Amino acid sequence: MSSPVIILGMHRSGTSCLAGILRHAGIDFHNAQTSNPHNTKGNIENQAVVDLNNALLEYNNGSWDAPPDLVHWPEMLRRRRDELIGQLATGSTWGFKDPRTLFTLAGWLEALPEARCLGTFRHPAAVAMSLQKRNGFSLQTGLSLWRRYNRRLLALWRRERFPLVCFDQGAAEYLANVRAAMAAIDCAPSANGTDGGDFFSDALRHHKDGATVAVDAESLALYEVLRRAAGLSAPAGPRPRISVVVAAFNMRRELPRTLESLTPGYQRGVTGDEYEVIVVDNGSRLPLSAGEVAAFGPNFRALACPDPQPSPCGAMNFAARQSRGEIVGLHIDGARILSPGILRKALDAFEAYSANALALTTGRHCGPAPQQESRARGYDTRAEDALLAASGWEYDGYLLFRHSVPAQSARNGLFAPMPESNCLFLHRDVFERLGGFDTAFDLPGGGLANHDLLARALELPALKPVLLLGEATFHQVHDSSSTGAAPAGDSPWERYERQYQALRGKPYSVPAIRPGFLGDLPEEAEEDMLHSARLLAAEREKRAEESAERLVWLGFHSNEKGWRWMSEQGAIVQRPSGPDVHAVELVLRCGDSRHYSPFPFVLTVRTYDQELHISFEKSGDRKKLRLRVRPDEQRVLVRLRSGASFVPAELNLSQDSRRLSVTVSGVAHFSEEAGGRTATPGPEKPGTTPLARVLSRIRNLLK
Structure with a gap:
């Protein structure tokens, strides 16, 4: 059986024209339609192929104008496919064309592994206008559909590397590129065929002037990436804005997926001019070669750390010094796949805050549970390979939200303080001011080096931390520390x-x-937001319950070093060794009045046999009290209960002999709203989504 030719491309993007040229060159498009109200010379489609693709999309709960993310071929449609191929496969070179094949190609290649593909694309404005006239779609619907199809086209091109032609070119250039594409797949005209020039007519292209259509930046960037894939343009070559530094150690399985997620086309709204990717190997047994890294794009390059250590800190600092961008993206774990909007939103964060931005992403683990747990239950590389192969992440990285869970560092949700970010962006001057990663963190994997860098960055008063909403990195299982x-x-x-x-x-x-928030929320990430909202709601409910009865436990434990006073909040003070204490003297001082509302308020102190009510009238009030305690157990507790409407956030303890000083401080600012007391968000940050708006969105989702 001769190897067929399959034409790939979006509707209204020149697929019919390309098929007609190939048909005139002698390729057999069996029973192709040569007349059509919307195509002057027909759409050159075999109706049986179209019907099969439609049936397959419908089986997967989709259609041509709402294609599914993933397509599964059931056995009955596989048999139907094989019967159809038997009818189409003749002794001559044959082929078929149907735009839906972009989403069904895997099943066709399963049966036709030697098939040769040709791709075609067209400017998004022209396609949107054509769909508006043919189908009555709005221009925005047409642009959205254009992105769905052409992201799939680009992902398939990266995997199969077939020739691409652009339907927007002038007639002479277009025909020359079509002929070059035919030669590239060894598809010369037959003895009775032509080079297609007699089929092509400029009248086949409708809606050539799309200047009146406002096209979004993401579509324009994707169009430019397609032009580069077709060899029609090259990177501009200026200094990139972002340098993404990726550390790798023994990650030959995981690293290619990570680098794929950094390619133009997968990353949305960027073309490749705006960023470079530097892969620094930290002494791998079998590292990716410079050529393997460069194959991901002209903006990728590989470095080898000259002094590899168990910790990646030195390697990251070395690569950062070799980078060219004004913004440094730090990806300390090369096993983490990125979501598709990270780079665009990182650039937006620096547009909003200039050099003061600190763009952060949350972390997730591929698989059914955090990998510290899932590995103990049998989750391994084989299970993960199957999960990722079935997920469709190469076509839409946001699908990974459905196949992952929050990492331990993100277990408290999006609205909690962040301990670390495995892909963070900061200005080069800030990175140098911090001294980069501290190489004293020399444990394998770096220990808390990443946590430490973030903590030190957050101490800089001018820096504006921004969480990139709806974005994440997805950790692949491997032998990490x-x-x-x-x-x-x-x-x-x-x-x-x-x-x-x-x-x-x-x-x-x-x-x-x-951090503040920046960006929109992809549908696939909404469950993550809802989970965070539930955690936030539970925390607020807990605080509301405690607002009338805030318990703070003071006590002491015995250990080999003697007795220690401690509080629930974690503050610990050492008491000198000696006889058991039967009485405790405390000094309670009220902090700055700006943090309290209202005065007066009362603290209720209870022990096993006492109850004292202590009133504070104004800021700076100091109250002394003496409490009897029972040291007859390992732990002796004294409860302080607040009857006020605010919630103390922290208790600071100090000691002088047997005297403890307790300062109630750090209370959240509160204001009247809707008849109750709710936290007032801080000043609105330009370019971010305020928490109030995010919560409003969550409420709508919950409805």
Whole structure:
């Protein structure tokens, strides 16, 4: 059986013209329609192929104008396909054309592995105008459909590398490129055929002037990437705005997926001129070669760390020094696939805040649970390969939200302070001011180096942290230091915390800073937002319940070092060793009045046999009290209960001999709203989505 030719492209994008030229060159398009109200010379489609593709899309709950994300071929349609191929496959070279094949191609190639593909594309404005006239679609609907089809075309091109032609070219250039494409797939005209020039007519192209249509930036960027894939334009060559630095160590399986997710076309709204990707290998046994990295695009290059260490910190700093962009994107874990809008939204964050932006992304784990848990239940590379192969992520990376869960660092939701971001962006000057990653974090994988960099960045007062809404990185399972299998009783996190304590002189704690939000919310990420909303609602409900009865526990434990006073909030003070304490003296001081509403308020203090009510009339009030406690157990507790309408956020304890000083501070600002007391958001940040608007969106989703 001769290898067929399959034409791929969006509706109204020159597929009929390309098929007609090939037909005149001698390729057999069996029973092709040569007359059509919307095509002067017919659409050159075999109705049986169209019917099969339509049946397949319908089976997968889709249609040509609402194509499904994933297409599964059932056995009955496979048999129908095989019967049809038997009818079409003659001794001569044959082919077929149907735009729907962009979404059904996998099943056709399953039966026709030697098939040769040709692709065609057209300017989004021209396609949208043509669909408006033919189908009555709005221009925005047409543009949206254009993006769906042409993102699929580009993804297939990256996988199969077939020739592409552009239907917008002038007649002479277009025909020359079609002939070159035919030669590239070894499809010369037959003895009785022609080169197609007698079929082509400029009248076949309708709606050539799309200047009146406002085309979105994402569509224009995708069109430019397609032109480059077709060899019709080249990168402009100026200094890129973003340098994305990706660290890799023994990631030959995972790294190609990560790099695929950084290619122009997968990343939406960018062309490749705006960014470069630097892959720094940190001593892998079998690293990707420079050629393998460069194959992902002209803006990709590979470096080898001259002094590889178990920690990636030195490698990341080395690569950052070799980068050219004014913005540095730090991707310390090369096993993380990026969602498609990260680079565009990162650029938007710097448009909003200039050099003061700190663009952050949340982390997720591929699979059914955080990989620290799923690996213990049998989730491995084989299971993940099957999951990713069936997910369709190459065509639409947002689908990974359906096949992943929040990482441990994101378990508290989008509205909680962030401990780390595995893909963050900051200005080069800020990165240099911070001194880059601290190479003293020398544990395999870096320990808490990434947490430390973020914490130090958040201490800079001018920096504006922004979470890129609807974006994430998706961790692939591999033998990493934090998610890999650990010996029984061995906790990597405990080692990380011990090193952090030794280097910074204090325990690690999550910076209490909530970032702003920037960007829109893809449908696939809505469940993540809803989950975060539920966590936020539960936290607010908990605070509301505690607003009338806030419990703060004070007590002491015994250990090998003696007795320690401690609070629920984690503050610990050492009490000198000696006789058991039967009485405790405390000083309660009210902080700045700007943080409280209203005065007066009362704290209720209870022990096993006492209840004291202490009133505060104004800021700066100090109250002394003496409490009897029972030291007859390992833990002795004293409860402080607030009867006010606010919630203390922190208790600071200090000690002088047996005297403890308790300062109630850090209370959230509150205001009257809808008859109750609710938190007032801070000043609105230009270019971000305020929390109030996000919550409003969530409420709509919940409805």
